[in-house]
Amino acid sequence: MQVDRRSFLGGAGAICAAAVASETHAATAKAKRPNIIFIMADDLGYADLSCTGSHHIRTPAIDSIGAQGVQLRQGYANSSICSPTRTALLTGCYQYRFALGLEEPLSPTAPEGVGVPLAQPTIASVLRDIGYRTKLVGKWHLGDPPKHSPLHHGYDEFFGIVEGAADYFRHHMVIGGKDVGIGLAKGDTPLERNGYLTDLFGDEAVKTIQAPHDKPFFLSLHFNAPHWPWEGREDAAVAQTLGSSYHFNGGNLAKYKEMVEAMDQNVAKILAALDEAGKADNTIIVFTSDNGGERFSETWPFIGVKGELLEGGIRVPLLVRWPGRIAAGSKSEQVMISMDFLPTLLAMAGGDVTRAGTFDGMDLSAHLTGKAAPASRTLYWRFKSNAQAALRDGDWKYLMLGGKEHLFNLAEDERERADHASDAPARVKAMRLQWDSWNAQMLSYPLGSLSEDVREHYADRY
Template identity: 30%
Template sequence: MKYRLWPRGLYVLGTLAGLGYLLWPLGSAQFAIHYDQQEAARTRAFLAERQPLPQASRPPNIVILMADDLGFSDISLHGNKQVHTPHIDALAAQGVNCRQAYATAPVCAPSRAGFITGRYQHRFGFENQMQQRYLRNRLEYYGYRLFVNSYPWHIRKMDAVPRQQDIRRQGLPPTEITLGELFQKYGYRTAITGKWHLGSAPYQQPHHRGFDYHYGFYSSHTLYAPEGTAGIIDTHNPRDWTDQHIWAGQRQGDHAIVRNGQQVQETDYLTSCITREAIAFMRQQQHAPFLLYVPFSTPHTPFQVPADLYERFAHISDPVKRTYYAMITSLDEAVGAIHGEIVNLGLEEHTLIFFLSDNGGAAYTFATDNAPLKGGKITPFEGGLRVPFMAKWKDVLPAQLEYPSMVSAMDVFVTACAAAGIPLPPGREYDGVNLLPYWLGERQEAPHAALFWKAGADRIVIKDGWKLLFKEHSDEQSLLYYLKEDPYEQRSLTQAFPQRVQALRQLHFQWSADFPAPLWPPLVQFEFRQGGQRFLFDI
């Protein structure tokens, strides 16, 4: 009898072992987030030591307008025929238009971390996109793989993931100094109206990171108005796998609208609310120097727009594209309202204005394709990394200057500090460059000898017009482009220039040699196909 039970017992044990393997929780202390407490204490002490304004005369106001997922080709100045953006274009006409400007990542949060610190985000472990959750167990992974068509997003197979308490700590480390913190130290009044996306733990929230005033939300997205609001068009997008997740957040948790940490209820269109709050702050602070950071959520999903703007694009039959271009119009009008208020307040000569986007357009929504650039958001091709970037400072910067050299979003930090006469904090390396002498013709060389990107196994470097994309531990799918002759990345020259490939690889490894490990792992891989080729990029 016992011999007949033996195979059955093995079967039961095997079944239990298999279930245990599938259901075993993946949360691991391997991804526990620990900060250098001594360095954090030194940072707090440095910021607590307030300094008088560095100049006898009033330093300039700094206004930074940031779009969300606005591609380089999404404005009329850069050739878009579907939408007219006169107010954004006017900033370039009255100032500087940087034709080869790059974000530090092709996705929101890491890009913003580099921008707001003036440093490559890899220096402090903010390499990957922040995540709200990871796989709980292997059963979820196989469920997604076998039963969910999530193309072009693929959940990564992982044997360990961050625990919930560590997920909540993802964000900007307390060892870093934000633009707001530095300007606050030197007596500026500071505000942010819009999207934060750099962490929602108490010590990461904007009113604890150098901003006297914050209005907006903490997450990657929120509703522009409560779903079903009269006068607002809600356009769901079944072709975008992320769309259901985007709408599901509603205005709950980190998607809630908050004012200095307290939730507020809004029914007006969010872009208008962000603009309203920005204008109110400028009016209140017009007699003292201020730093105003306005990170719009437009035109990031969900696709919602006022009906009157939607009607302007009745000639576009695709409701997704129609809503998208109407949203860009709302962004352009918001830029015009803020710019116009600066003029009306008599602050035009005393205000340095920046306009840029956090990354390229989200081609996976099918609302845009970033043409003629290749790729889009998430991808390290030009369509994902190259962004609109303009600056205006009346009677200081030249008007109608088309600046051709590479610049980075990190340059905003260093340029703003230089304009205000604020010294960079000692003891830390800054990767941004003061662009003022380049724009004023005082320096003729390129501001950056090279620019670098890294996320997971994906590595990218641009130097002397040559751009290399490669995998960290593989020679497969290495791509080499000469952007001066091939700006749309159509012809890879990897086989023709193997020595240049190796030189650029080594340059990238030298750049990243001393960086810490990422504070949290990527969750998904994004699939991009073109010309019979298939690429997977970590996010």
């Protein structure tokens, strides 16, 4: 068939117009990608917010995230302790797939150079790949610079502490009265700066929000509060005389309240900065914790604390706000865990999860935005201390703790007191085998890291 010049030019013009329209649509879609602020507290218990039931702590700014979005009552951490959860958050996978995740927690005695494999997609790298500028402010605790700094795992910028804890004024771990480790850093370089760490992190987050940029931002803000040492804003003099950051002989409920409320005041600054910059309506905000509460925390109605696979050690606050997409004041019974944030936030940002990599986490974007009913989940945990193991399959939870097997129906008894292990032995056995099948796919703990009694009884399972 012959095509005359006019028809050819008209067709070519239509093709060009379609191409331009497609490019314009892509550019518009890119421009509309939401900013993302992911806020994670350190050792904050489930009931340490006023919106989750605290008896004495007031957190109006943090509460407002849930009041203006959705509050999930069944939010979980991937571990009952910090660095394994952070490994899962970073990778979107069970932490037990990586040598780093077997360090519970990562300590100076860990193998030299341990970290997430550099080729592993991360929550920062997958967002950077679709056009985000990425920044981590706060606690890292996933390996030492330069090889395993945040800058080598998808973050364009880093301002925070490298190790798992730091004095709030000296900005280092303190052992034997001396500052140790890298401490506060900017990028891969140690940094000297005066101030209370919670405020420094809040101020840096505000600067990030205020900075002009032609890209959307992903800001991961990992407060070290309310992790020990037990110091409030007026304790600079105390910090100078502190012999150890572990501070096991210090702290009280009043000091803990002060530390959590200082964090809330910094969240208030961040929310105000978003409003002032005109970015609030196009920003997703998440607030959660890295594990259950420690000694001064409230975990009601759950039992257990940090370091235990009882609900109090792994159930955490979880609030998500996205104006116009998540209905204000929503409540959700969706079960969600730390490793879900990578696929969920990537999907909310308009990315393609299947092209980004293979993850254990689940894309729950439709469930958070009310487009889908809560999905049943099957989740696994283990913890080498006391050979703990847990499996949640729907409403049922299998728990190995203290050398004994337990079985709970969380829909009927979330306090884990009505133990069905003796009256449902078939279910216990089935869930044990289910856990064993999953565990066989994970890395084994080095036997040298297990106590003698654990090695004797459970080495074949771990």
